[in-house]
Amino acid sequence: MVSLIDVAKRLVLGRPFRSDRLGETLLPKRLALPIFASDALSSVAYATQEILLILTLGGLSFLHLMPIPAGGVVVLLAVVVLSYRQVVQAYPSGGGSYQVVAENLGDFPGLIVAAALLVDYVMTVAVSVAAGVDNIISALPELNPYRVAINLGFILFLTAMNLRGVRESGRAFAIPTYAFIGAVFVMVAVGLTKTLTGHTPMAESAHYQIRPEQTGLSAAALAFLLLRAFSSGCTALTGAEAVSNGVPAFRKPKALNAARTMTWMGVIAIAMFSGVTALALITKTKVTENACDIIGFPGNCNTAAQKTVIAQVSAAVFGGDSFPFYFVMVTTALILILAANTAYNGFPPLNSILAQRRYMPRQLHTRGDRLAFSNGIILLAVVAAALIYAFGGSTTRLIQLYILGVFTSFTLCQTGMVRHWNRALRTAETAKERLRIHRARAINAFGACFTGVVLVVVLITKFTHGAYLVVIAMPILVALMWSIHRHYTAVRAELEIDPDDLETLPGRMHALVLVSGWHKATQRAIQFARATRPDTLTAVTVNVDDADTRHLVQDWERNHVGIPLKVIESPYREVTRPVIEEIKRQRKSRPRDVVSVFIPEYVVGHWWENLLHNQSSLRLKARLLFEPGVMVTSVPWQLHSSRARYALPVEHRPGEIRRGITGSDNLPGSGAA
Incomplete structure (x- = not known):
């Protein structure tokens, strides 16, 4: 007799897969893009908004400076994509930043990167789902009191889908991802066309005035404001490394397919981010950290939620009651929520690698019924749900914890790649091969310097706004992993057979x-x-x-x-x-x-x-x-x-x-x- 628990498990997860069917779960590029790139693509929906939130602290007069931090984000995204293409080709076995750093810089730096990535993946789930719910509430404000419950419901749904297996979740998430890409490109095309033909769209917040929180900024204060805006806009880079962690999930040739997927991800993300940012400037969209700083804000500024930037831009281009507006809102909410899927496909394999090397509990190394790393998926869901509950589902509060781990892994990974290429030069036999290695090393060296500077900027500008929690959490995670490894090492040594014992x-x-x-x-x-x-x-x-x-x-x-x-x-x-x-x-x-x-x-x-x-x-x-x-x-x-x-x-x-x-x-x- 089959128990009710078994019946429910089969309904949710489906039938178990044999181990020899693992090859059937490998992904073609058309499914790999929505699975591994959804986080980077979805950040288009809030990266522009994060820049605006900081610039409006100085008032309306600073909004014209938006192209400066936005341009820096575009350049940085291009550098990171090029850098990680080198990682994919040099380390096709997966592991991404952790494997690169552990093999080239040592175990301890590798654990620092692992801790940074684990924090980043958890934050990806929390921030993506919270941002998606924000857009739902922008279209349906009456749902605001149920914000946390809606967030938790979506996390439960994502967990169930990923427990069914990578390939099946990819099929489910491909249509919303491509629909979002199409919706944003159509919105940008229509908005720019209207502008060029003399019918410039205007956001509903275009006539608002803003009460600045900082006035009379000195040159140094202005530079700090721009740096802080740039660091906030760097949320557009979250998930850029996900492809390098998931190379084993691609069909053969794995490295080539992963590199092409990463290139398409970079091109699409840069084009979408640039288009949304341009429309935000054209439509004079305004958004602030505190709604009460907006002069003329309708309703109670203490309880009513501001509409997101992409919602205001879409309403300005298509009209707030039109079908295209709601289509943009629905696809934006879906892609933001499904962007958490990037973490579901990065967090469990990373834990599996760490568990294989005895830095995490061995239970995280094994696959479940559907050949997914079920224990890692459940662990990710539990921690992300706890964060959502603790921070009330607030994107603004959660996102402050987000960027530090990303750029820690970026910087150390690119530094590790420089050492990797240095070693490769010693064994290079032809001039053509040496030229290729020199070019790759130059790309990674520039990426290491660039992301290192950004890491310092992010740490300084976001430390007091919540990043200090990540600074505390990462050493704790490193110490925990080191303790687990020491325990396993001691047990192995204790269990070694002594000839005298026989x-x-x-x-x-x-x-x-x-x-x-x-x-x-x-x-x-x-x-x-x-x-x-x-x-x-x-x-x-x-x-x-x-x-x-x-x-x-x-x-x-x-x-x-x-x-x-x-x-x-x-x-x-x-x-x-x-x-x-x-x-x-x-x-x-x-x-x-x-x-x-x-x-x-x-x-x-x-x-x-x-x-x-x-x-x-x-x-x-x-x-x-x-x-x-x-x-x-x-x-x-x-x-x-x-x-x-x-x-x-x-x-x-x-x-x-x-x-x-x-x-x-x-x-x-x-x-x-």
Whole structure:
């Protein structure tokens, strides 16, 4: 009989895949683009807005400076794409920034990058979903009170889709991604056409005035404002490295297909970002960190939400009640939410690589039913949901934590690639090959310098606005991974076989069967114990209740069991401690002997039945595991409810192991069933 949990799991996830079907899940470029590039493409929807939010701190007079930080973002995005093309071609096995840094700069810098990427992936989910919900609320303001619940619902949906497998999630997310790309390009084309023909569109906020938070800026303050605007606009680069982490998911030739996908991602992202930024300037779109700084803002500025930049631009180009406007809003919300899928396809494989190298728990290395890294997917969802809840689903508050990890990995990765090319030059045999390596090294060296400067700028400009939390979190993650690695290393060293150990064999084996009454479960446990052919075999019960103990002794003598029954007194009605003390007494006189403890257990078919039985066997087993020279064997007895649930025959041979929920009343002194 199949349980309801199994039925629900199959409905959500589908049928499990065999391991030999892994090749069938590899991605063509048309599916790889929406899977790995959706984060970088979706940032177009809020990168322009983040620049405006900072420039408006100085008032309207600074909005004309927007091309400066926006131009810097475009140049940086081009540099990063070119740099990571070199990573894809040099490291086609995946691992991206972590593998590059670990192999070229060492384990500790590699862990710094791993921590940065893990933080970045979590923030990608939180920020992308929150930004998508912002656009939904821009079209439907009445949903604002349910912001957090909507965010959590979308995270649950994304988690379920990714648990179904990479290829299937790619099919589901391809149409919204391409629809968003088409919608933005059409919006930009229509907006620019109207402008060139003398019908310049105007945003609804074009007539607003802004109450500046900073006035009379000096040259230094103005430069800092521009740097801060640039660092905020650098959110457009989030997810740019995702392709390099997911090369193994591509079809062959993997490196070539991944490099082409990255190029298309860069070209499309730059074109879309430039178009939206140009339209924001043309339509005179305004948005502030605090709605109350807008003079003429309709409604209560403390409770009403401002419309996003892309919503205002779309309304200006198409009209706020038109079908194209709602189409742009729907596709924008979808791409922002689905952009989190980039993290779902980057976070679990990175954890798998770290787990393989013993820096993360081994459970994160294995694949689930659908050949996806299920444990990593669930872990990502839980942490991202916690952030959404903690920050109230606010994109503005969450995004301050976002960029630092991105540029940490960018900078160290490009530095590692420079060292990689330096080593490659020593083995280059032809002038053509050396020329190619010199060109690649120059690209990565420029990328390292550029992203390093941006990292410093981001750290300075965003530190007090929330980035300090990332500065705290990353060292904690590094220390955690280092501790996990040290633990695994110590365990491996401890478990290494010493030749002397082979000569030190146990002296004798003593079997103890713990009983509480004479019944079928006790009889089976004794049969199992006899089958191991111990040197001595003794039944043990703890006297918790005098009447029960006398009844057990009488049954033992009447049935001629054939092995001695030892009664251990327990004046304080404990079970665990008297058994442990008895075992210690036996081993004290014969330390080379082994004691094997057999515990009869019931197997029931329903969780509520398990609650009705004494669980003291769990405590006893847990305590016995810490005793040297002691082995613990659970001997199950399947009750009728378990046989009915799992379609087991009513009678079956002793020794068969059946599925079920274990619970036991059979500890000595716990009372007969």
